[in-house]
Amino acid sequence: MTITPVHFFSHGSTMMLGEQSESADYWKKCGDEAIAHGVKGVIMMGAHWDCVGENKVEVSTNPNPGKSPVAYVHPSKYLDYTLVPDLESSKTCIDLLAKDGFDVTGNDKLDWIHDTYLILIRMFPDKCPPTTIISLNARFDPHFHMRVGAALRPLRMQGYLLIGTGGAVHNLYRNIWQPMLKYSDNFAQETPPEDWAMEFRQAVEDAISGNSGPELRRAITRLMKHPRYRDAHATDDHFMAAMFVAGAAGSEDDNGSYGRLHAETWELTNMCNSQFTIGAYA
Ligand SMILES: [Fe+2]
Numbered sequence: 001m002t003i004t005p006v007h008f009f010s011h012g013s014t015m016m017l018g019e020q021s022e023s024a025d026y027w028k029k030c031g032d033e034a035i036a037h038g039v040k041g042v043i044m045m046g047a048h049w050d051c052v053g054e055n056k057v058e059v060s061t062n063p064n065p066g067k068s069p070v071a072y073v074h075p076s077k078y079l080d081y082t083l084v085p086d087l088e089s090s091k092t093c094i095d096l097l098a099k100d101g102f103d104v105t106g107n108d109k110l111d112w113i114h115d116t117y118l119i120l121i122r123m124f125p126d127k128c129p130p131t132t133i134i135s136l137n138a139r140f141d142p143h144f145h146m147r148v149g150a151a152l153r154p155l156r157m158q159g160y161l162l163i164g165t166g167g168a169v170h171n172l173y174r175n176i177w178q179p180m181l182k183y184s185d186n187f188a189q190e191t192p193p194e195d196w197a198m199e200f201r202q203a204v205e206d207a208i209s210g211n212s213g214p215e216l217r218r219a220i221t222r223l224m225k226h227p228r229y230r231d232a233h234a235t236d237d238h239f240m241a242a243m244f245v246a247g248a249a250g251s252e253d254d255n256g257s258y259g260r261l262h263a264e265t266w267e268l269t270n271m272c273n274s275q276f277t278i279g280a281y282a
Pocket of ligand 1: 012048238
């Protein structure tokens with residue numbers, strides 16, 4: 001293997017862990033591929049862990065992370081799954097980030113949250129691969145998170161799989177929650193998604209599938225200026241993973257390596273869980 005692909009996954013609601021979906025099938029396929037290609041470890045940026053401070057980023061170094069509990073999922077779906085923190089690779093990530101000028105430290109207290117372990121369980125149901133989690137920075141600067149991905153891009157040549165887990169359209173304030181709250185039906189679609197959700201979902205797909213290399217970085221960071229961005233993301237946390245992916249998959253050497261939408265699951269009427277992969281095992 002000379003280089004790994006990069007995934008931008010939309011993890012959706014907690015129920016995506018317990019319910020079958022096209023997205024879940026795709027996550028499993030990506031996990032199977034990673035195992036088949038002998039991936040050494042997983043490096044993830046999620047949406048639910050951020051740190052405070054200018055230029056600050058943290059890396060998971062908790063040797064025994066617990067799991068933050070999830071609602072609307074039977075505990076049998078996650079309680080017994082053993083997480084495998086990769087302390088050696090955490091150190092590698094810290095060194096790479098420090099070399100690129102980030103104020104980076106390990107965090108040995110972090111319990112892992114469903115944004116990361118939902119994806120790990122779905123991709124690798126039999127056994128968690130060695131995994132490192134990279135925090136967000138609470139200023140939610142798109143270019144900062146893109147640079148974090150760029151700093152870790154060399155790990156793609158060392159057999160690591162880089163994943164951003166956030167959301168393409170993810171505005172909890174504009175979801176229609178009643179079918180899930182009343183009937184545990186997260187996929188109910190009593191009305192079509194609203195136009196802002198459709199519009200932004202398309203903009204994300206166009207940006208990722210129509211650009212490569214540095215143009216991909218420009219296109220994805222620019223999405224935060226899209227007229228429907230704030231409708232699609234009331235908060236910025238779930239879109240930072242896309243910036244990380246743009247950094248990890250958008251160098252000059254990635255020119256010609258276009259992303260593709262491989263699966264998509266609408267939840268709660270207006271939340272679009274699009275699953276993208278940029279590049280392929282080569
Ligand atoms: Fe989330």
